[in-house]
Amino acid sequence: MARTVRKSGVKEVPLSEMKDDLSRYLREAETQEIVITRHGKPAGVLIGFESEDDWFDYRLEHDPRFRRRIEQARSSLLAGHGVRLEDVETD
Secondary structure, three states: OOOOOOOOOOEEEEHHHHHHOHHHHHHHHOOOOEEEEEOOEEEEEEOOOOOHHHHHHHHHHOOHHHHHHHHHHHHHHHOOOOOOHHHOOOO
16 A cells, blocks of 8 residues: 655644645645644644545545454454465465
8 A cells, every 4th residue: 555654743834824825735734744723722634645545545544444344353363363374375
């Protein structure tokens, strides 16, 4: 899966400033999360995507059904169920 590497740290931008230049902040959000503030307090987060793959990954990672399936698979493996990669035969 594609993965965007984000810079460490979070940028804070007042909503009034964000409204004036949204496209610039969308470009910046491709590499860094931007906290949108209202009256100096956090009100939201702007997260940009460099590609459709990044958007797909984000949706998948935040889908509760997908997360449940991952947890079930992990539990199953911890319980000793599953097949080791070395034991999978390929043609």
